[in-house]
Amino acid sequence: MKLHPIKSNTKKNHTKNSGHLHNNNNPLPLLHNTHSTMSRHLTLRRLAHHYAPSKYLNDLAYKSNKKLGDQFIQQYETKVHHSAKITDTWKKLTYLVAIPAILLTAIPVGKVELEHAHHREHTRHLSDDEWPQQYDYQNIRSKPFFWGDGDKTLFWNSDINRHVQKD
Numbered sequence: 721m722k723l724h725p726i727k728s729n730t731k732k733n734h735t736k737n738s739g740h741l742h743n744n745n746n747p748l749p750l751l752h753n754t755h756s757t758m759s760r761h762l763t764l765r766r767l768a769h770h771y772a773p774s775k776y777l778n779d780l781a782y783k784s785n786k787k788l789g790d791q792f793i794q795q796y797e798t799k800v801h802h803s804a805k806i807t808d809t810w811k812k813l814t815y816l817v818a819i820p821a822i823l824l825t826a827i828p829v830g831k832v833e834l835e836h837a838h839h840r841e842h843t844r845h846l847s848d849d850e851w852p853q854q855y856d857y858q859n860i861r862s863k864p865f866f867w868g869d870g871d872k873t874l875f876w877n878s879d880i881n882r883h884v885q886k887d
Contacts, residue, residue: 840879848884859883 843851864870871883 844879848882851882851884854882854884 861871865873867874873881
């Protein structure tokens with residue numbers, strides 16, 4: 721954009737510190753547009769390429785290749801077929817192997833745990849003197865816990881856990 725100077729009708733001499741744009745000693749003449757209008761116009765012109773559509777908008781982002789497209793589709797269908805076979809295999813393994821193995825393991829473990837629960841019924845009412853011997857590596861406390869009485873762990877079960885302290 722080319723700006724053309726306008727001749728000023730005023731012949732007043734202004735000092736540089738007076739804040740006026742035009743002064744007879746200033747080599748830059750007063751411009752036609754005001755500062756805000758001119759800067760807005762210059763900004764729009766400067767940024768116009770950001771608002772305009774791209775010159776590449778009508779071009780294709782890729783060049784189509786029928787042979788490569790067919791090859792891609794064939795590979796994709798092969799993967800889908802393979803995935804379906806593998807999924808069926810894992811479903812069969814889950815229902816025919818994993819679930820029966822879990823059940824066959826859970827039944828005897830459940831019986832043992834029921835025996836332990838029955839045994840705990842008898843040890844629940846034992847006094848500290850009758851409680852089985854505690855070894856040095858059991859219930860080690862370097863400092864008290866910050867909850868409760870400071871002796872019981874977070875998952876303390878009074879039927880199972882005891883901290884027998886012999887003086």
